[in-house]
Amino acid sequence: MANYRAMVIGVSAGGFKALSVVLPQLQRELPLPVLIVQHLSPVSDTYLVDHLRQRCAVKVKLAEDKEPAEAGVVYLAPPDYHLLIEADYSLALSLENRVNYSRPSIDVLFASAAEVFLEGLIGVVMTGANADGAEGLARIQECGGLTVVQAPETAEVNIMPLAALEAVAVDHIVPLDRLGRFLNMLAMGQ
Template sequence: MTGTPQKAVIIGASAGALEALSAILPDLPADFACPVYVVVHVPPHSRSVLAQIFSAKCQLPAVEVSDKEPVAAGRIYFAPPNYHMLIEDEGHVALSSDAEVLFSRPSIDVAFESAADVWGEGLTGIILTGANHDGAQGLQAVVAGGGVAIVQDPATAYASAMPEAAIASCPQARVMSLAEITSYLKGACA
């Protein structure tokens, strides 16, 4: 556990995301004291149902963000398809249609870098399962800002490329099972 109280959580995932997120998000308590930003690679021209799925199974409300969306603790914010999610300040999210990063929009790197700029040492960044390297650079930004870096144990991931890349770029990241990640979050954002 970090000595600094955590003020925000950002999670990036790709292939296998639904299962991994289902092992973490529903267990967060209704009084969870941090906003949770989630970036999942979804096809750009399809409708995402992640917010609906998790709103139904979680104690925290889950929404797909819109541009300039106000942010509050105890809510889950999903990046919409075909937009980068930028954390503008502690109270707002912006959307961008800038170029894809690592063939992805939304990009995990872009969201993590903006969150690290805003939340600094109060940010926990988590990289879960995925089949590319998106998130490795963003997790470096979390570490550079003094935040906590956590990576799903690649041995437990549906697709290990993303967690392996994150560990390679951030050797100081804490490697945890999904259950350990959930337990950490419950203590860090109490």
Template sequence: MKKYRAVVAGCSAGGMQAVATLLAQLGTSFRLPLIIVQHLHREQGEYLFRFYSSSTHLKVQEASEREKILPGNVYVAPPDYHLLIEHDETFSLSVEEKVNFCRPSIDVLFESAADVYGPALAGVVLTGANSDGALGLKRIKDCGGLTLVQRPETAQFPEMPRSALLCVHADQVLTIEEIGRFLMTLKPEAAY
């Protein structure tokens, strides 16, 4: 059976409720790191962490520079920084140019995570109003990782899931609740 080392997820418009719903499906036995890029304004950051923390028993925190990625934690990209994963499984933050008009960019996270984790990575694209995440999900698929997309008809803003599905033949196309339950079935590598 295939084993995993991390899950990355991305969303934009409509994402707060979508991520909260996803987190509510993850029990304390969820042993993979979940790393999220959500397009948001700087002033939304503090509220977002409180909101997400109230949705799950998992530890939710803002990712920080050189922080070691730990199993069973939920990390959210800080506003206005690209979030990357380094080969030593730590975070790197960047203020380089926006990608897809966004910083943080879902594609930037997904592509760096695919390069580090390869087939041991699962990527999730949720609701959003642009195409960010589509190329990153393709990179995950090309590296042998698992690709999941929210069913567009269930998304508050279906453009992001639709764009992902135009770019990638996703392994699973599910509702948010189904994605959460599916993630609970993923087996972590022995080190986790």
């Protein structure tokens, strides 16, 4: 079984509920960091983080610039900033233009993580209403990482999972209710 070193998740419309189902299934001793881009309005505050924190065994926080990515922690991209990861596993933020009308953009995170972690990366695309994430997931596959998509019929909005499936011959398609346990199993190397 592969030894994964990081997980990236992209989620948009419907993400609040979907993340509330998936993330509580991750166990506290998760041996890798999880980086998440959830499209939010530029003015939204830390509500999502507080909500998830109360429900999760893993630590959940907003990503900070230059912060080292640590195992067992879920980092959410702050509203209105792109989230990237550096070769030394530290997090980086940027105000670069929107990509796919989005800042943060899933493609931006996925592309940077793909090159840092290569075959050690798990990329996940979940519910959402645009095509952000499809190109990034393709890049993850190209760099040797594992690709996972939420089963479109279990997504509140299926456009994003369908776009990812169109762009990539993915490794796994998993329904929402089993996704958290599945990702946990992958991360634990089981």
